[in-house]
Amino acid sequence: MTAATTLRAIDLFSGPGGLTQGLKQAGFAVVGGVEQEPIACETYSRNHPETRLWQDDIRELEPSQVREELGLKRGELDLLAGCPPCQGFSSLRTRNGKQAVDDGRNDLVMQMASWAAEFQPKAILMENVPALARDYRMELLVQALEELGYPARSAYRVVDAQVYGVPQRRRRLVLIVARNGVIPITDFSYRRQTVRDAIGDLPHPGESGDHLHDLPERRSRKVREIIARIPKDGGSRRDLGDDQLECHKRLDGFYDIYGRMAWDGPAPTITSGCSNPSKGRFLHPEQDRAISLREAALLQSFPSTYWFSLKGGKEAAALMIGNALPPKLVEAHARAIRAHLDENSVPASGT
Template sequence: MTAAATLRAIDLFCGPGGLTQGLKQARFEVVGGVEQEPIACETYSRNHPEVRLWQGDIRDLDPARVREELALEPGELHLLAGCPPCQGFSSLRTRNGKRAVDDGRNDLVMQMASWAAEFRPRAILMENVPALARDHRMEILVTALEELGYPARSAYRIVDAQEYGVPQRRRRLVLIAVRDDVIPIAEKPYPRQTVRDAIGDLPIPGSSGDRLHDLPERRSQKVRDIISRIPHDGGSRKELGEDQLECHKRLDGFYDIYGRMAWNKPAPTITSGCSNPSKGRFLHPEQDRAISLREAAILQSFPKKYWFSLRRGKEAAALMIGNALPPKLVEAHATVVREYLEQHAGV
């Protein structure tokens, strides 16, 4: 294979484009994508205008039609990648795994097998929450992939994004399956990135010229006073003792609520509540505010100028950012796939 050869990929369940961004950073050409949410499609297309995007429910989309419209024969696609919606598997939704949640979105994981059957890609990359590994649908998916010729039973494991250059603690299930072979998950020679490495050079929000960074906060004076008294650089509301909000004094667990990030550590997992200190340890290490949406996106390892739609407001944008795949995590594992295909698959 020549250095200029193109490896083509499709991104199922695109979201705002974290997976596609990571694939591009690993030098894949993303030729198609599927996404249902209009605001995510708007964000995706703004950042990846060259990608053919199908907007709608993937269950209503015939993969044969997509393959034909992309002018691909079975076996010509190099990588089928996707992150099926995972809210139904998450530890919060399942009370830390103690009960199952009957969420129709859980069955979307089987779309990976359906599209693999149509495209017969050289490789498959799927990422999801760790709880999927304990769900019966994972066994069904693995069996289906193996019947298609992808030895998948030993092709997945749970990793932590901070080990791959993402400045955040974030556990993910990663599956890499190739036709008639097994390749390892990416190794971890990546230097750890801290909150300071990621956002330490950003200006104070308000007049940066970046709307995602400058969005104002709306909090009561009482809450602002509480935030101002939380110690800098990793401080916790617990350190306020009786000066906590009354609702926090009665709260058993969720100790990161109204906590500050620490400069010299990775951030906690960035969630859809990342702009709200009542949802986790999302206060800036030293400024008396929650992290901005731009800071949240950078902690997810998005490029600093990546565009997110604010058409539906701050919470909708935070939801996109928190649910997105960290591009650097994708890049690490997609690079493993690229190197394998270049060396062994005759492409």
């Protein structure tokens, strides 16, 4: 296999396409994807029209059907990648890991093994929240992959996205396995990106012509006054002392709400509440507003021209952006996988 060879990948649980974008940036051709949510599908297809996307519940879609429609023999697929829905494993949903949450989406993790059994890909990449590492379903997945011939017992660990050039602190569980050899999960020496690097050059919202950046905010006068008094460049509501909203004075914890990002550091983890200052440290470093959806997408390392549907409104778009995989994080690991596959050609194993 040469460096010029086109490697084929499938993106399960595609969402708006952050995983696919990262794979493409690493040189993979993403030939298929699976996603259920209509708004996410619209976003994905707008940005990746060359990819065959199945809009379906993955539990109702037969992997054999997808493989046959793509014209792939077992063992021909280079990379099976996916990020199963992880809300049930999140630290907030699980009360900081102290109590498990019974969420039916958690069982979707095992779809990675089901699809691997059908496609027998040369490599598998899965990303998820760190809490999955402590969940019994991770052990079930590891066992299933081992039985399929993928040495998965020590093939996963938790990494921080900022190490890979993503301008935010974001811890992720990464699993990488291959049929032929071991692909180590390494900490790449990318230059650390800051909030200033990502969004420092953007014009004020309303002046850009970008549908994602120009969406107006709607805040009460009292909230606008509170935001204006929070110190610039990393300030917090705690700097206001007793001059806070009454509901904030009673809060025990969640000290980052109504906090500003700092220009010369990474952003906090971009979540589905990224457009709402009551959900975290999501205020602009110096302008008296929350970050825009475009700024949130840039802090997730999406390209500046990446299109997101607003058919579901601002909150639905924020949900897509906050739940997406940062493309630069995916790209780094996909490049390591590509280098391994370039050096270790594996023949197809079936029909």
